[in-house]
Amino acid sequence: MNRTKRLVILFAAVLLLGGVALGATLHAAGRAAEKDRTQAGSPPVRSGEVGLDTPGREVFRNMAWGPHRDEIVSVPAGGPDGPRTASGVKCLRFHAASGTGICLQAVHGKLRDTYRAVVLDAKLHELHRYDLAGIPTRARVAPDGRAVAWTVFVSGDSYAGTAFSTRTSVLDLHTGTLDRNLEDYRLLMDDRPYKAPDLNVWGVTFADDDRFYATVATGGRTYLVSGDRRTRTLRTVHTNVECPSLSPDGTRVAYKKRVQGASPDAPWRLYVLDLRTLRETATAEQRNVDDQAVWQDDRTLLYSLPGNYGSDLWTVSADGSGHSRRALPAALAPALTGRR
Amino acid sequence: MYLADSRATPAPGTAGGGTSPVRRAAVVPGTVLALGTVSLITDISSEMVTAVLPLYLVAGLGLSPLGFGLLDGVYNGVSALVRFAGGRLSDRREGGHKTVAVIGYGLSALCKPLLLVAHGVPLIGAVLAADRTGKGLRTAPRDAMISLASEPAGRGRAFGVHRAMDTAGALLGPLLAFLVLRAAAEGYDAVFTVSGCVAALGVLVLLLFVPGRTGAAAPVRQTAAERAPLRALLQQPEVRRLTCCAVLLGLTTVSDSFLYLTLQRRLDLSESWFPLLPLGTAAAFLLLAVPFGAIADRFGRRRLFVCGHLALLTAYGLLVAPAGSSVVLVCPVLVLHGSFYAATDGVLAAATADAVPEAVRGSGLAVVQTGQAAARFVCSIGFGAAWTAWGDRTALGATAAGLAVSAAVSALLLRTPSPDTLPESAS
Incomplete structure (x- = not known):
């Protein structure tokens, strides 16, 4: 096989494989965008104040698709199917007791993502932060x-x-x-x-x-x-x-x-x-x-x-x-x- | 020091006018560049997967593989066998190096799309094992091809160029994976697909641009070496010495992750620094691989191989020393660590190629590299135990003492003969 022929094959393969790679990425990007849209039948979520010292509420990470995905939300412990109040604070993992919250969150950097632990007060304001390994x-x-x-x-x-x-x-x-x-x-x-x-x-x-x-x-x-x-x-x-x-x-x-x-x-x-x-x-x-x-x-x-x-x-x-x-x-x- | 020494003992073919090194600089053989490109592309592909795999398992699949590995220690033994088999098979017939390398690269490339359908820990473990099998198979024949394609006098540099390209790929892979995930949040399937496409491209470059026959056209006959390769190879004093030194030094070479962990603990680095430490080593390796390869060609490959371990010893020393708690130390330690790789990784392959006849080049490289890898694995286990029993500083101090002894013994063992008198068939 001469050099020109090999280069032509390589060029064709780059186009083909590049197309597949681009297609897969665009497909995944479309799917990701879909998750930012609210789905029919999913629990209603609206912005508001989430207090860790308000008695009788369940506070958790909202997984429902839409603009408030991954945010810490609260519902009345008695009526969990009611509308969710979203805090605007995004966490991967969360827990709270006696008005103190711990939020483990992702930080999206320019060249890589990192993670940190954030200690929250009862109003979900940041008190301390620590880098995670x-x-x-x-x-x-x-x-x-x-x-x-x-x-x-x-x-x-x-x-x-x-x-x-x-x-x-x-x-x-x-x-x-x-x-x-x-x-x-x-x-x-x-x-x-x-x-x-x-x-x-x-x-x-x-x-x-x-x-x-x-x-x-x-x-x-x-x-x-x-x-x-x-x-x-x-x-x-x-x-x-x-x-x-x-x-x-x-x-x-x-x-x-x-x-x-x-x-x-x-x-x-x-x-x-x-x-x-x-x-x-x-x-x-x-x-x-x-x-x-x-x-x-x-x-x-x-x-x-x-x-x-x-x-x-x-x-x-x-x-x-x-x-x-x-x-x-x-x-x-x-x-x-x-x-x- | 290097320069003065290299002028005093010029390698064959380089003695002479000032123009000669410049001229030689231009002639890294096409096959070496092609193999370097294959490695660069393949490393982009495999490091893409490595970079996202933990996140994929935890966030993507929701698995919690807490506290257990995907591949157990048993696999390390299997992988050593595979590596040796790859070297031996590739020596069997003419063009065998390329055939085995294609199989090895091909197997790893096939594993990437398989990750799209493997959704459990055991299956993912199996795919990763197959991926590593591919890597084990291809390493020795690839290095054999590099050695056969390059002039003996410029072999260190040829390996340096290859290793630099390889490391560049390893640095680019995680970046590409990050870009894909940036474009498509949680798009792990996209990362695997892109990785598979990149790997396929690597195999294609190998198929199209690396000649099947490298080096001398001498027909490879069924020799004694081929019937009982390990014993015959180890009967050759040069191979025995190199293997011995590679094992001895490997036994005192702490694995990268332990070194970074020690660095982090000794210097009390912030957690967020931790993932950046390997990048420092890789950057130094990338920048120094070619110059150190060229130095090895003049200064003596074996000598530089031993000197490289002195760089590692110095890095250990900085970490053990009582003053070693300033953050400023991160830089020299990582540069020394990268220099260690630049002065030993490709250089050992080049030195091995000097000692092993062409007919069994793949097997010879596999023996030395397998010995080194196995020794490093043993060192990891021992170091882990010593760390637990005595703490990081004492464990590293003991390793440093061992490394000093190993380096001294190796310096004695590798002193003779000089590279010019080695068996090297005309090519």
């Missing part, structure tokens, strides 16, 4: 609103980026102390000091502003740990527990349990662990749950499942009875206001 996955505020925690997902820089790990930080709002990485805490495995290079910590849930529960993974297993910020220790409590969520009365933990025989894509079911007896109770939710649940009250769990707009919120009884029920369509990362 990776993609946000979990966020929690302590019941008294004086400490916050978040987990991001960092990936290795190796070819085909296959080494994933988590980084969990806890911030004391009272003193401003940031414990950047809970992996630096002392881990007591069955009361014995334990060290491992493959340690990962995620999914903090606070008991008060010093004590908390979280998940620790090492050696292919996960553990429920109780943590203490003053002594900087983590102590294993139970195995096979991910993304714990402590009940308001502090007696139980709702969590993701990896169950035998489930598909590797959908291995988790929603369970509740009694912290005194360590008895596990399966909830009536039969589907795979990949979320850190929220306790609506001492009897009811609120959690996310995949939905038409990415995520819907569902409720199920914590004692294993009844059926799961869809509580809020097109919603993620809920919190209840006016609760300590």
Whole structure:
């Protein structure tokens, strides 16, 4: 084949492949634009004031398409199907308690996107901000609103980026102390000091502003740990527990349990662990749950499942009875206001 | 220092008037440029995917692969075998290098559209494994082609040009992925499609512009080396020495991510700096690969290979030193890290090519590179354990001590013979 012929083939291929690439990008861009338009039948959303200290409201990330997509919105806890009030604050992950909010958000830069954690006051005004090392996955505020925690997902820089790990930080709002990485805490495995290079910590849930529960993974297993910020220790409590969520009365933990025989894509079911007896109770939710649940009250769990707009919120009884029920369509990362 | 030394010991064919280096500068062989272009294009494609994959998994698919990898450690062993098999297969018959390289690049290109349909962690893991298999297969035959296409005296520079182009692609890939996502929010499928198109273009450039037969036209016969390649290769003292040094130095070369993590912790860098650190290394590598390759040709490839590790040792030293807590240190550490790559990556391939006969060039390159990769993997595991047990500073200090010993031993082992007396069939 002579040079001219080869160049002609190359030129034709560049046109063809370039066309395919451009077409795919335009198609995806059109789809993205579609998400900025309000869809028929989706919950109505209008701008307004969202207060974290207004009692009796559910505050969450609005997933419904339209101009207020990804904004923190609120609805009356009694009438969740009513119009949503949008705050204008966009978050990927969100949680709130006692008038303090934590918002993990994306920052769109010129050459790359970054992420940051923003601490919000009751009017959703920014109090503090921190750069994040990776993609946000979990966020929690302590019941008294004086400490916050978040987990991001960092990936290795190796070819085909296959080494994933988590980084969990806890911030004391009272003193401003940031414990950047809970992996630096002392881990007591069955009361014995334990060290491992493959340690990962995620999914903090606070008991008060010093004590908390979280998940620790090492050696292919996960553990429920109780943590203490003053002594900087983590102590294993139970195995096979991910993304714990402590009940308001502090007696139980709702969590993701990896169950035998489930598909590797959908291995988790929603369970509740009694912290005194360590008895596990399966909830009536039969589907795979990949979320850190929220306790609506001492009897009811609120959690996310995949939905038409990415995520819907569902409720199920914590004692294993009844059926799961869809509580809020097109919603993620809920919190209840006016609760300590 | 380099200049003075290089004048004292000119490489064959470069002694003479001041015009000669200028003239030679113009003649990086077309095949090397073509292979460099293939690598540049392919790296754009693969780094596009690498850059968006975590976000795609978490935000796009809503998976939470917290705390476990997509590929486990077992795959590292498989990948070493694949790499060696790629080198060996490519030596089998004339034009074999290109055939195996096409298969390797082709396999990786096919994996990009497969990402569009793989929606679970196990399937995505399988696609990534296939992608890496392609990379493992093609590396040794590609380097064999570069070595066979370039004049022995200019081989270091030829590899430098290739590595610079390769790194440029790796820098451009994430940028292109970002632009696609900017145009189309959450358009991960568009990123994969564009990546697939780019990869296909790379394969096409390889097919069209890289000759099937490179180097000497000597018929490749069934030799003893081919029947038992590993043993026969390692029986050659030169190959044995190089492999030995590559392994020894690899055992004390901390993986990039650990180095960046240490850098961040020692200097207490803000989290948002972290993703930028690899860019610093890559930029230094990109800028220095060609000049260092040229220096290697004059100064001695093996010597520069060892010196490159001294740059790494200095970087470790800056991080371990008690004064090492100023943010100003980021720059020298990254430049030293990039220099390390520029002085060792392509240079090792060039030095290996000096020691391995043409008939088994692919196998020889595969042996040395596999040994190095395996040693670095072992180092990662050991360093991770040492970090946990003793903390980052002590772990790095111990590694630095090990690296100093390895470099000293390698300097002794690689001292003789000088490159001019190496077996090199006329080409």
